[in-house]
Amino acid sequence: MSDLTDRVRGPLAPSTASQWPLNVDDVEIQGGPFGRWQQINREASIPLGLEQMEKSGAAPNLRLAAGESGGAFKGYRFQDSDLYKQLEAVAWEHCRLPGDGYRAFIEESAALLARAQRPDGYLNSHYQVVKQDKIFAELEYSHEMYCAGHLIQAAVAAARAGCGEDLLAVARRFADLLVQRFLTDGDDGIDGHAEVETALVELYRLTGERSYLELAGKLVDNRGRGLIASTGMGPLYAQDHLPVREAGTAVGHAVRQLYLEAGVVDVAVETGDTTLLDSSIRRWEDLVATKTSITGGHGSRHDGEAFGERYELPPDRAYNESCAAIASIHWNWRLLLATGHGRYADLIERTLYNAFAASTSADGIRFFYVNPLQRRADLFEDAYLGRRREWFACACCPPNIMRLVSSLGHYVATTDDEGVSVHQYVPGVIRAGDVTLEVETDYPWDGRVRFTVRSAPGGEWTLKLRVPAWSASGQEAPDGYARIRRDWQAGDTHTLDLDLTPRIVRPHRRIDALRGCAAIERGPLVYCFEQIDQDGDLEDLALVPGAAPRVVERDLPGLGRTVLIEADAVRLPPSTPQDLPYTAGEQDPAGTPATATAVPYYQWDNRDGGVMRVWMPLA
Amino acid sequence: MSDLTDRVRGPLAPSTASQWPLNVDDVEIQGGPFGRWQQINREASIPLGLEQMEKSGAAPNLRLAAGESGGAFKGYRFQDSDLYKQLEAVAWEHCRLPGDGYRAFIEESAALLARAQRPDGYLNSHYQVVKQDKIFAELEYSHEMYCAGHLIQAAVAAARAGCGEDLLAVARRFADLLVQRFLTDGDDGIDGHAEVETALVELYRLTGERSYLELAGKLVDNRGRGLIASTGMGPLYAQDHLPVREAGTAVGHAVRQLYLEAGVVDVAVETGDTTLLDSSIRRWEDLVATKTSITGGHGSRHDGEAFGERYELPPDRAYNESCAAIASIHWNWRLLLATGHGRYADLIERTLYNAFAASTSADGIRFFYVNPLQRRADLFEDAYLGRRREWFACACCPPNIMRLVSSLGHYVATTDDEGVSVHQYVPGVIRAGDVTLEVETDYPWDGRVRFTVRSAPGGEWTLKLRVPAWSASGQEAPDGYARIRRDWQAGDTHTLDLDLTPRIVRPHRRIDALRGCAAIERGPLVYCFEQIDQDGDLEDLALVPGAAPRVVERDLPGLGRTVLIEADAVRLPPSTPQDLPYTAGEQDPAGTPATATAVPYYQWDNRDGGVMRVWMPLA
Secondary structure: OOOHHHHHOOOOOOOOOOOEEEEEEEEEEOHHHHHOOOHHHHHHHHHHHHHHHHHOOOOHHHHHHOOOOOOOOOOOOOOOOHHHHHHHHHHHHHHHHHOOOOOOOOHHHHHHHHHHOOOOOOOHHHHHHHHHHOOOOHHHHHHHHHHHHHHHHHHHHHHOOOOOOHHHHHHHHHHHHHHHEEEEEOOOOOOOOOOOHHHHHHHHEEEEHHHHHHHHHHHHHHOOOOOOOOOOHHHHHHHOOOOOOOOOOOOOOOHHHHHHHHHHHHHHHHHHOOHHHHHHHHHHHHHHHEEOOOOEEEEEEEEOOOOOOOOOOOOHHHHOHHHHHHHHHHHHHHHHHOOOOOOHHHHHHHHHHHEEEEEEEHOOOEEEEOOOOOOOOOOOOHHHHOEEEEOOOOOOOOHHHHHHHHHHHHHHEEEEEOEEOOOOOEEEEEEEOOOEEEEEEEEEEOOOEEEEEOOOOOOOEEEEEEEEOOOOOOOOOOOOOOEEEEEOOOEEEEEEEEEOEEEEEOOOOOHHHHHEEEEEEEEOOOEEHHHHHHOOOOOHHHEEEOOOOOOEEEEEEOEEEEEEEEEEEEEEOOOOOOOOOEOOOOOOOEEEEEEEEEEEEHHHHOOOOOEEEOOOHHH | OOOOHOOOOOOOOOOOOEEEEHHHEEEEOOOOHHHHHHHHHHHHHHHHHHHHHHHHOOOHHHHHHOOOOOOOOOOOOOOHHHHHHHHHHHHHHHHOOOOOOHHHHHHHHHHHHHOOOOOOOOOOOHHHOOHHHHHHOOOOOOHHHHHHHHHHHHHHHHOOOOOOOOHHHHHHHHHHHHHHHHOOOOOOOOOOOOOOHHHHHHHHHOOOOOOHHHHHHHHHHHOOOOOOOOOOOOOHHOOOOOOOOOOOOOOOEEHHHHHHHHHHHHHHHOOOOOHHHHHHHHHHHHHHHHHHHEEEEEEEEEOEEEOOOOOOOOOOOOOOHHHHHHHHHHHHHHHHHHHHEEEHHHHHHHHHHHHHHHHHHOOOOOEEEEEOEEEEOOOOOOOHHHOEOOOOOOOHHHHHHHHHHHHHHOEEEOOOOOOOEEOOOEEEEEOOEEEEEEEOOOOOOOOEEEEEEEEEOOOOOEEEEOOOOOOOOOOOHHEEEEEEEEEEOOOEEEEEEOOOOOOEEOOOOHHHHOOEEEEEEEOEEEEEEEEHHOOOHHHEEOOOOOOOOOEEEEEOOEEEEEEEEEEEEOOOOOOOOOOOOEEEEEOOOOOEEEEEEEEEEHOOOOOOOOOOOOOEEEE
């Protein structure tokens, strides 16, 4: 085991970087939406998740595989991965703030996994119980390496959090089997669902065992060469249409593409392969410019849970899977560490506060799988997609959400040769090596962020503060960061002021589905209009172009104090059904003055479950 | 066999009606788009289809079932239905204009089917060859009754066309088995895919055997009661969410809903059940007002090939399956015969000239399964959906198209107590009992339709001529028909003039996906803009509101003479990708004057395969 284990307690520990990450427990988030979310995650979500590990079949399936109980396999072939993500969440929670039962859950699970694991290292309860003859024989949809990836990530987390030597041993045995078969023995199989690549690189970073990196590199470079058997979904679905170095745009299943990108950047960073890194950055630029929802969500199609074409960004049928938001944050974090460019932190912020934050109810016990930007009031709306649910048959999202929330501290700040960089503004304490910073802020409700140096080494260093692209502050911020260089002394302060004037935002004219509409943003928050906050039918409101929205603080049931935005609108006469909804020479009807009221998008669906729109028609 | 067989040679022969249909061969279509299409269908599509009956496995599968050959079953579990639809196409083609080999193909196929059929009447090659133990055991997705329905429709067609006593015998044996099991013996099973209902009613109409009608009625009324096992697609998919009498809107798989409606109207008409009929009309009104594309296409979602919510009508991701257009025409024809209201003939016209006509290439040998209203120029567009193809693994559409084209004469005119009603304007001859009408017109290119009575009985009768809702002629037309009552003599003429001034059409304001756009129609034709006809990038053009479009006749490669429309437009500066495609305070850019050129939608994708838009942004 390399000495990295002693240095890093976080999901990512690159051996070379532009920005060096901090430990999960180096940042204490002491309030704000994410502080509250970490609390809810600990008190409500994780307990629910632990309960579901039994109910959903995840743990019982492993007891079947271990030969310790009878009964039928329950759930999907990737059911094990739910437990792995849950384990990772608990590990980071333990790292952040040790608590009752976390270590025990990890150790007991590790013991169960060790008993279920075959002597050769193979571990997948579905294939061991249901389809022994198909082990590694249907990689195109088996998710065996995908599950191995999540096992590895859980084990790395547990090891770095100081509570998982046994889990790491299980993961390494499986990883060694993968290396033996898919690297040493030359099997060119690739999992249809990318994920193991980034996990293998992290296991390399933890252990120093280079064959894990080599296997990850092989898997990355062999994708796109037709080595994945047909699943009937077409080669785009699993990004097998083009070698990754040649692919210019994100395609197919969004979570697969985005996990793949995390692995691509990891391999590129560890091997110094700038061509590979550049290919990922090229796709990032295309993706952000043409296939990203205003919330940071990804995936425009339900069909295949997939990216659409460029500028295909429907608000109502946006898929924006919660897992895609998480995978996007993983990718952007890797690019940020590799390049130090603030645009990646900008997108992380946008995704965290909107696409990702909306995934979970205010009470932490209901989750969205799909995160659209519009909900209609149709009688026949599919209940499955309509509101947040406690759990899912395919429950990839909830434990994925929990592991990211538990490790949020990891994504706040970094260090580099110049000093300390702060990427996300949360109240609390940042310990970056010799530097301790106290951060006081009511962000994102208020734009003032006050930093107090509580301890510092002698000599000059730079405090780099991200200036979001949405900020109109006009201060100099190369690569997205304001730089304050000083011989900082304990007690020194610096205040950053970000302009939170609400912004009326228009879509690029090529986004057909949003033509004639506007959305409202304030700071990092995208707003939405829910029926419950309007007088009369939301569908009859249109925003008045050019009018300045007003900020209103209010207590809302279940949401507490929040900042709402009121915008000038017109109320149109109720629409009447026509024979056909297409008419020659129809004039837009006149409206009467009205107010449209918006709440932060991430808080939607916590009250009435009614109509919601992010994008409003313009009068 | 009832005496109906002697009276009717067409797909539909209700025993009670507001309008009585004519025989397929009572109307000779002698030109215009449909005359040309019937010719191409006969010369190109049907020969291709006959070839595919061997290649695709449809006929070989039946030889497997008959024990006459070895090998593996090929294709889907509903592969037999391709042959049945092909048989129906050939039967109507034989009826319309007997030709070499049609009778032989039907007789040989009937003999093969008779050999494949089990002694008890069961016939489905997939279940006989692959899954004998699952016969009638997985009706939720087996398509066994669906296939039986298409067999029955083919047999009815062959019988009425005078070339299929053997085929009818096969169909009746299977129908009798269905009656025995699902009516007499009380099995409450329902096929997940509606279709057999309308077929059973027609078999009743042909044979007078009331149990067929009774079974159809039972199947209609038992749907929506949870008797269909889960397929993982949810109960909406197969319209099993609500009893049909209670359902207020079209849901789920569009073709299933629309075939079901055909059966609903058939059962209602034959049993005099006005409540049932009214429920179908209620859904029709909702469907037309809120879930119908401007082309008449149905089904807004790829996911589940399904209807969306009300006003969810995306142009790019519209599914608009060719089979749904056909099913819609079936349903509307039944409603037209039952009620005599022109609005159903209006929708048939819209669907025929647009959603349906676009399904087939100008040369008759390539077909669309999906008929969107927009195609982007994305590198990663799915080739499967991007252009018409010669055939499909799931080839439900091509032979379905052929059977409707062969029987188009059936849908042109009807008789009633007052006289003769003409619903669709095609050049040629209409023989309606004692009345023979000659129709001269260059419709839809020209709005003048000249009728000459060639023979007539003595006494007064009424010539009813549909006045389409889009026509601005202002003439009196109760229920959509102008009435000319006279003591018509041979040689008398009447001329109908329909105003074909191009119309700039706006979408209902609730259709979010079309906001800020307009489309162009002329007569019954919806137009579209293809890249090949524009100077510069189509995506940079926006129509000028209020400008009058100009009509231009031109010869186009592969399309011959067609009527194009030129509209005043502005050319916007090329759009540039942004970091994120959402900007505060963006102004719409100014453009320079330009012309946008449109062709009839049904003619699209016959030249370059490039970008296409029905709905254009308004400047």
